[in-house]
Amino acid sequence: MTMRKAVSFLTVAALVAALGATVGCKKKEGGEAAKPAGDTVKIGFLGALTGDVAMFGKPTLEGMKMAAEEINAAGGVNGKKIEIVEADNRGDKQEGASVTQKLITRDNVVAIVGDPTTGITKVAAPIAQKAQVVLLSAGATGPGVVENGDFIFRDTLLDSVAIPACIDYFAKDLGYKKVAVITSDNNDYSVGLSQTFRDAAKGKGIEIVADEKVKDGDKDFSAQITNIKAKKPDVIFFSGYYTEGALIMKEARKQGLKANMFGGDGLFSPKFIELGGPAAEGSMSALGFSPEQASPVTAKFVEAFKKKFNGAEPGLFDAQGYDAITLLADAMKRAASNDPKVFKDALAKTKGFEGVSGTITIRDNREPIKSPLALLEVKGGKFALKAKVPVKMD
Secondary structure (H helix, E strand, O other): OOOOOOOOOOHHHHHOOOOOOOOOOOEEEEOEEOOOOOOOEEEEEEEEEOOOOHHHHHHHHHHHHHHHHHHHHHEOOHHHHEEEEEEEOOHHHHHHHHHHHHHOOOOOOOEEEEEOOOOHHHHHHHHHHHHHOOOEEEEOOOOOOOHHHHOOOOOOOOHHHHHHHHHHHHHHOOOOOEEEEEEEOOHHHHHHHHHHHHHHHHOOOOOOEEEEEEEOOOOOOOOHHHHHOOOEEEEEEOOOOHHHHHHHHHHHHHHOOOOOEOOOHHOHHHHHHHHHHHHHOOOOEEOOOOOOOHHHHHHHHHHHHHHHHOOOOHHHHHHHHHEEEEEEEHHHHHHHOOOOOHHHHHOOOOOEEEOOOOOEEEOOOEEEEEEOEEEEEEEOOOOEEEEEOOOOOO
């Protein structure tokens, strides 16, 4: 989708009220003199705008720009306007590293939002940490991200939180007992998500009856489905992305396997439904956002998004990209500073932030806890809310 003029909708004055133009030098927290800066606060976008995972990057950027436009219309942050600096890493790890370096050394960003994928985030995080620039991923859900240091954050519902909650729901509400696991073993996100599922399933009355491996880019899944069909699972847990997920379900239906698919946010894309067709019906994705959430903040965001994008509904990455910018702006305001060495501490103390994707608290390890969890199901050719699954906020 192309960017259009922003629609003013959320009351962001409380969040981004201008603290007065900052001219020359002022004192940071702790008494250190800040260097003079320009009229903008630069925040970099790290994600794919082309390639296989552009379906995650493009909406993240949409949400970021939408938030920045709103904040700037209300006066900016600490007297400065937010400028989004974008580049396309094409979903490639090496290019992700190059883009991260460019954003830091050439564009002089104070923060980076991205990457939406775990693999590239894990490449970018040590670079941002060494440069002391805040990196906040609006999509990476796997392990090994914030461990890189105290400048690294994310605002997405973690696999380690979402998967146990979903397993409880499956076992207690849907009566599932047997699960087939499929992992894309050349995909960091998929490998981590599958292990999270295996660990969370222990002691929950869920039996993993098959544990198959595939690779990103595979086209033929007949052997894996043949093995799985013989085990008669209640559901297929696929930890990879939408392209392979859709093809797996087409093969499953071709072989007469009736079990539906369940996965993380890697399945959440219109392309999953487009590629899978009728075979995608009944498949489920666990997300930290649904347009059908009842929150007033979410409802306002959805309404404004529809006006901005000709009736289109926002998805997970639109919402989390939006929340990433508003979280950063909120931290800068509370710190009274646009210096990442200062506002990172305020960001780490975020509690009960009412984002459009849910209520967000940053825990002591800089990991987010967010509620509610939205379990979406493909129904009638689109994703619809199947259940709001409670998440423990401790």
